[in-house]
Amino acid sequence: MAEERTGVAVKGFFLIALCLYAVDFVFRVGLGFGQDAATGITTILFIGYIFLAVWAAFGIFKVDDQHERLKNFGKYLLMAFIATFAPNIVNQLYKIFPGIATQLLFGLAVAFISQIWLWYVFMNYGEQMGKLLYWIFLIYIFSLIIAVIYGTGLAASLSKIDIANGKGIAQQQMYKDVYTRTYEGIASIILTGKIATQKGEQKLNETLSYATGDYYTGQVDKKAVIPNKVELKELTATQAEFKDYEPVSVYATLSTQMIDMTPPPTATITCNAANDGAKGIVKSYSATPKPEQVELRPFDAWDITCSFKEGTFKDPPTKQAIINISVQFDFSTQAYLKTYWMDKARLQELKTAKQDPLAIYDIADKNPVTIYTSGPLKTGMRLSSQSVQGLDKTIESDFTLGVTMDNAWNGKIAQLRSLVVFVPKGMRIVSTVGQEQPPKQIACNDDAIAKTGQVEACDDTLNNIYYLEPKRVDASKFLTLIFNIKAGPADYEKILSKAPITARYFKTTAAYTYVINRVLNVPIMPTQQATVSGGTLDNVAALVVGNPTTTTTGTEAIVSYTTNQLTKDKITHYSPTLGTAFVDVFEDGYAGKNETAEHTVHISGLVPNTKYNYKITSLNRNNIKAVNQEENYTFTTGAS
Amino acid sequence: MIKGIAAALTLLTLLAGCGLLGTGGGRTPEENVHVGVKGLVMTLEPVQTKIFPNDPFTIIGTIANAGATDVDNGILTIGLEDDFVTMEGPRTQPLRLVGRSALQPEGETGTLHLNLQARQLPSVTETVTSTVLLTMCYPYKTVGSATVCLDTDIEKRIKNKPCTMGKVSLGNGQGAPVSISSIDVSMTSHTDRNKLIPTFTLTFDNPGGGQIVAPDKVSEACSGRAVENINHGEVKAYLVDKELSCAKEGKAQVSFEKGRNVVRCTLPEGIDKTLAPFNSVLRVEVDYGYSSTISRSVQIARLT
Numbered sequence: 001m002a003e004e005r006t007g008v009a010v011k012g013f014f015l016i017a018l019c020l021y022a023v024d025f026v027f028r029v030g031l032g033f034g035q036d037a038a039t040g041i042t043t044i045l046f047i048g049y050i051f052l053a054v055w056a057a058f059g060i061f062k063v064d065d066q067h068e069r070l071k072n073f074g075k076y077l078l079m080a081f082i083a084t085f086a087p088n089i090v091n092q093l094y095k096i097f098p099g100i101a102t103q104l105l106f107g108l109a110v111a112f113i114s115q116i117w118l119w120y121v122f123m124n125y126g127e128q129m130g131k132l133l134y135w136i137f138l139i140y141i142f143s144l145i146i147a148v149i150y151g152t153g154l155a156a157s158l159s160k161i162d163i164a165n166g167k168g169i170a171q172q173q174m175y176k177d178v179y180t181r182t183y184e185g186i187a188s189i190i191l192t193g194k195i196a197t198q199k200g201e202q203k204l205n206e207t208l209s210y211a212t213g214d215y216y217t218g219q220v221d222k223k224a225v226i227p228n229k230v231e232l233k234e235l236t237a238t239q240a241e242f243k244d245y246e247p248v249s250v251y252a253t254l255s256t257q258m259i260d261m262t263p264p265p266t267a268t269i270t271c272n273a274a275n276d277g278a279k280g281i282v283k284s285y286s287a288t289p290k291p292e293q294v295e296l297r298p299f300d301a302w303d304i305t306c307s308f309k310e311g312t313f314k315d316p317p318t319k320q321a322i323i324n325i326s327v328q329f330d331f332s333t334q335a336y337l338k339t340y341w342m343d344k345a346r347l348q349e350l351k352t353a354k355q356d357p358l359a360i361y362d363i364a365d366k367n368p369v370t371i372y373t374s375g376p377l378k379t380g381m382r383l384s385s386q387s388v389q390g391l392d393k394t395i396e397s398d399f400t401l402g403v404t405m406d407n408a409w410n411g412k413i414a415q416l417r418s419l420v421v422f423v424p425k426g427m428r429i430v431s432t433v434g435q436e437q438p439p440k441q442i443a444c445n446d447d448a449i450a451k452t453g454q455v456e457a458c459d460d461t462l463n464n465i466y467y468l469e470p471k472r473v474d475a476s477k478f479l480t481l482i483f484n485i486k487a488g489p490a491d492y493e494k495i496l497s498k499a500p501i502t503a504r505y506f507k508t509t510a511a512y513t514y515v516i517n518r519v520l521n522v523p524i525m526p527t528q529q530a531t532v533s534g535g536t537l538d539n540v541a542a543l544v545v546g547n548p549t550t551t552t553t554g555t556e557a558i559v560s561y562t563t564n565q566l567t568k569d570k571i572t573h574y575s576p577t578l579g580t581a582f583v584d585v586f587e588d589g590y591a592g593k594n595e596t597a598e599h600t601v602h603i604s605g606l607v608p609n610t611k612y613n614y615k616i617t618s619l620n621r622n623n624i625k626a627v628n629q630e631e632n633y634t635f636t637t638g639a640s
Numbered sequence: 641m642i643k644g645i646a647a648a649l650t651l652l653t654l655l656a657g658c659g660l661l662g663t664g665g666g667r668t669p670e671e672n673v674h675v676g677v678k679g680l681v682m683t684l685e686p687v688q689t690k691i692f693p694n695d696p697f698t699i700i701g702t703i704a705n706a707g708a709t710d711v712d713n714g715i716l717t718i719g720l721e722d723d724f725v726t727m728e729g730p731r732t733q734p735l736r737l738v739g740r741s742a743l744q745p746e747g748e749t750g751t752l753h754l755n756l757q758a759r760q761l762p763s764v765t766e767t768v769t770s771t772v773l774l775t776m777c778y779p780y781k782t783v784g785s786a787t788v789c790l791d792t793d794i795e796k797r798i799k800n801k802p803c804t805m806g807k808v809s810l811g812n813g814q815g816a817p818v819s820i821s822s823i824d825v826s827m828t829s830h831t832d833r834n835k836l837i838p839t840f841t842l843t844f845d846n847p848g849g850g851q852i853v854a855p856d857k858v859s860e861a862c863s864g865r866a867v868e869n870i871n872h873g874e875v876k877a878y879l880v881d882k883e884l885s886c887a888k889e890g891k892a893q894v895s896f897e898k899g900r901n902v903v904r905c906t907l908p909e910g911i912d913k914t915l916a917p918f919n920s921v922l923r924v925e926v927d928y929g930y931s932s933t934i935s936r937s938v939q940i941a942r943l944t
Contacts, residue, residue, distance in 0.1 A: 228764075365771070459759075499718075499864060505724075
């Protein structure tokens with residue numbers, strides 16, 4: 001019983017420690033790398049870890065020897081200190097030793113050292129934790145390591161580009177909170193796990209469906225010289241990060257490898273920011289007929305850019321823009337399944353004679369599989385488990401043809417527009433399982449045949465053709481259709497021809513709309529706050545950094561100052577000589593000038609030995625006026 | 641006893657004079673052509689490995705009668721996958737080829753020339769592999785003979801017998817795709833105590849690897865219609881000039897299915913026990929329809 005109580009206590013202690021670390025983690029995630037937790041939070045955490053120390057020394061891990069007990073308490077207090085302040089120490093080390101390697105090293109150190117309580121219990125009382133907690137701990141530590149590596153990798157990619165741009169301001173951002181990265185890392189792991197789970201679930205469903213007989217497999221045409229491929233490479237941002245008042249651009253390469261189709265499929269490219277619904281301007285170089293459209297011809301490539309106007313991600317402010325480029329195109333996939341047919345009595349006779357009907361007729365392809373053309377859709381078909389179908393001369397025969405369509409690429413089948421099924425002449429589809437409407441029989445001159453480019457290959461004398469617009473209950477899953485087929489005695493001769501064994505083909509053409517997406521999270525830097533003589537100002541407006549410097553003569557003054565944004569400015573000065581009138585003086589070269597952070601305003605026509613009051617008005621790229629426009633500055637002209 | 645021996649010697653002399661002894665004496669020209677395990681042999685030239693849509697192509701070859709039976713009403717059926725290949729002319733052609741004989745030891749050879757055309761492929765389909773099946777169906781006959789020892793001395797009274805009764809192997813075929821592989825001779829009792837019934841157990845093989853049908857089902861074999869009695873032939877056997885009973889009414893359907901490819905023929909009237917062991921000639925004829933198929937695959941590939 002004592003052991004059981006100890007086991008329960010160990011589990012409780014471990015769980016509480018784990019919860020405390022979880023709280024610690026969440027708090028620090030919100031702070032940013034290189035910044036220590038606020039004193040209040042740190043205090044609460046420290047109290048929590050001290051509580052663990054007390055509980056350990058005088059409760060759960062209490063020893064009889066008082067001296068030893070006190071000694072242990074000291075050890076536990078040190079552990080509480082490490083647990084609380086290890087991240088802070090590491091933060092300071094980051095500042096002293098900036099660099100990717102140290103980030104990784106320190107990140108891993110934090111991941112291990114700061115979890116000291118968990119390690120302690122694991123190392124000393126692991127056998128009492130129970131299997132569940134044991135595994136939770138291992139997964140937790142493993143996730144932490146992966147997250148740190150992942151987070152550091154992101155930081156590395158950021159830092160390289162920042163350094164290349166030579167922007168000192170990015171240094172701070174370069175060391176974005178490793179905890180934030182950790183958080184992203186864990187989120188990514190969870191997401192990846194979720195995706196893997198979904199993929200696994202999908203595969204499991206496919207397997208189960210296959211096992212239960214409603215998933216039919218096929219094989220892509222391996223003899224195709226040119227496997228069709230449409231590839232949209234990963235998006236890349238033109239900058240490592242963007243300031244919220246800057247235009248944001250990303251680019252990617254779209255490439256094709258496919259057979260020549262007449263007419264070629266047209267891909268429409270769209271771009272949007274998922275987090276605020278903004279639509280980007282798409283431009284695809286060398287594209288025809290429109291910048292946002294390309295004709296998918298064999299072996300071609302296009303550079304695609306997507307730009308968002310300046311200020312798109314400023315209001316509402318966001319730390320990252322989730323930019324999505326979609327390439328949508330119509331495509332079709334053809335598939336065919338060879339089947340062997342023979343008179344039923346003859347087939348039975350061969351079976352009785354223990355003869356393999358396919359071997360007798362020198363047929364090597366004994367188990368024909370569905371062959372489908374390469375593309376985004378894979379198709380499987382199956383007629384029955386028999387390698388040779390027997391057809392009765394005297395009574396109507398029933399068959400079922402199963403057709404499965406599934407996603408073969410990493411994009412999405414946005415819409416399965418139509419399915420055309422070609423069955424051998426003499427057979428007719430009478431119904432489709434799971435579809436409300438039976439397929440419609442069409443001829444070779446039907447639009448559906450023309451749209452999928454099959455007119456030349458279509459022959460009404462060989463096939464009965466059926467058209468269906470399949471309804472999909474779940475667009476994310478594969479679709480299996482079961483066609484009930486009949487062949488009567490009157491069709492016997494048509495199907496069997498005059499040969500002892502006949503090969504007949506079932507063919508499908510699926511027409512669909514396919515979408516390939518690429519998403520990129522682009523960091524957006526909010527405008528930094530700055531302090532001027534007027535105090536802390538709104539970070540969405542231009543600010544004067546520090547006090548302007550003024551050089552005066554008797555009748556002129558040159559005012560110089562710096563703003564924290566690129567602006568075009570004017571100075572409005574109160575003219576004592578004109579009573580209450582205000583005079584606007586625009587900065588030098590205002591009319592054709594680009595925005596700048598360094599401003600010089602040349603004021604002339606002043607009265608010597610006079611004190612002038614003036615205000616600075618800035619307009620940033622978004623025409624937002626500076627909030628310091630009411631700030632009053634002064635200068636005094638010299639003697640004449 | 642002396643009377644019996646004299647009768648047997650007389651019979652033996654007569655048989656030798658008629659030249660019906662198979663393995664015992666020198667081969668006659670007629671016997672020479674009855675070797676091998678081939679009937680009609682189709683040989684095709686290599687087909688183009690890749691054909692473009694709508695392109696014509698040919699299958700060229702020969703059909704030779706490598707056996708010892710003349711074929712007068714054989715059929716060649718061309719099986720196409722109509723979805724991808726078309727053909728000029730009829731899908732069935734008659735086969736008439738003289739077999740090997742003393743006058744024409746090589747047998748007759750005919751040529752085969754098929755004009756085919758690949759169909760257009762659907763727009764996205766790049767390649768298709770299509771198979772052409774060429775099936776020959778023809779009536780054929782296997783004729784084999786062997787010297788067999790008939791020994792009525794089942795009580796083993798004679799010490800030095802002129803021959804030993806038992807199993808005779810017929811090795812290299814009889815100039816036909818179906819062959820008689822062995823003849824096992826034994827004696828069974830007769831209702832007349834003074835007689836014994838010679839019993840011949842004939843074992844057949846189908847080394848040609850084709851399909852055997854009843855001789856009157858040749859046309860069905862090369863059609864899509866049902867065919868009965870697949871793997872069966874008709875057997876007749878003669879001991880010199882006397883037809884043996886291989887089944888009721890002296891006509892047997894033999895199955896060439898492995899394990900069942902045995903026919904038992906007897907001389908119901910039996911032979912006198914007083915006869916000394918002697919050699920005789922057993923002649924076996926098997927009539928059947930024979931069918932064999934050769935396939936050729938062509939890859940139809942669009943011009944990329």
